């Protein structure tokens with residue numbers, strides 16, 4: 001049973017196409033490691049003969065994927081499952097939150113994932129990948145049951161000569177912020193400006209603007225995200241600057257109209273540098289969701305969102321003599337006209353209405369003096 005929403009978030013992330021564009025540039029060409037024969041040559045080689053872990057905490061050293069063969073390549077690890085892989089089986093007897101820490105002891109481009117089935121699915125309970133350093137799947141909630149942990153690489157390297165695996169209990173994470181999803185989006189008012197302090201630390205990853213290179217930011221955004229909402233009218237200009245505070249992360253910023261279809265309804269996006277900024281003129285009245293996201297599935301912390309929603313000044317009829325213009329009150333004043341806030345059109349020309357010079361008609365005047 002998948003207990004908590006963190007599971008769903010991880011599943012969403014894992015199920016989304018990997019946006020490895022930025023990472024691919026660093027990694028270089030992917031080497032194809034031939035698939036191994038699945039048959040349990042040795043303990044840990046594959047799902048039929050995993051390394052069994054029957055208690056948490058667990059501290060294991062001296063494992064390797066070298067010689068374990070490349071059995072699985074269609075998992076949530078994406079490009080990071082192309083190397084030889086080692087499988088662990090973990091039995092949980094009572095609900096626990098754990099950190100899963102895999103130290104590849106210097107080997108680069110490694111990944112670790114956990115799922116409740118083996119082979120691990122393309123949508124799994126949790127994973128962590130990276131070009132260097134220790135891999136950590138943080139604060140995974142596990143209900144009683146059987147789980148599988150897979151360790152793999154994005155070749156090259158084809159395998160990890162030696163790694164350590166730690167599974168330690170930890171505290172459950174705080175709940176995500178209220179504006180983690182569109183349902184709790186924090187409202188920004190039209191025609192205002194300001195600076196919002198936000199934090200992705202405990203947010204979940206619910207949205208992505210699409211895939212490289214066609215998305216509105218140019219990239220996917222598999223990281224954590226929070227949402228702001230603003231009602232705009234056509235002609236409004238919204239300017240946003242989205243910047244991490246303190247610990248850096250790769251910001252991704254975009255505006256959508258349908259939270260069920262971010263990729264299909266994105267009207268503006270930015271993932272080109274730091275900070276990210278958008279200046280966009282609204283083309284249709286409506287409700288717009290601003291997604292403050294992170295490109296990487298492992299990034300996201302405190303940030304500021306600076307916003308400025310400029311609303312066009314209302315225009316109305318400005319009569320300059322008998323000539324009619326649609327001007328703002330200020331512009332009408334500049335040309336010496338008379339501004340009529342309730343008049344909205346120059347056709348027919350409301351400025352041409354003849355104004356009687358006298359309260360009496362010629363007929364009345366003639367009858368008086370005759």
Ligand SMILES: [Ca+2]
Pocket residue numbers: 069070071072073081082083084085152153
């Ligand atoms: Ca593999």
Ligand SMILES: [Ca+2]
Pocket residue numbers: 179180181203204205206207224225226
């Ligand atoms: Ca979120």
Ligand SMILES: [Ca+2]
Pocket residue numbers: 205206207208221222223224225293294
């Ligand atoms: Ca995201």
Ligand SMILES: [Ca+2]
Pocket residue numbers: 250251252270271272273274276295
């Ligand atoms: Ca960025």
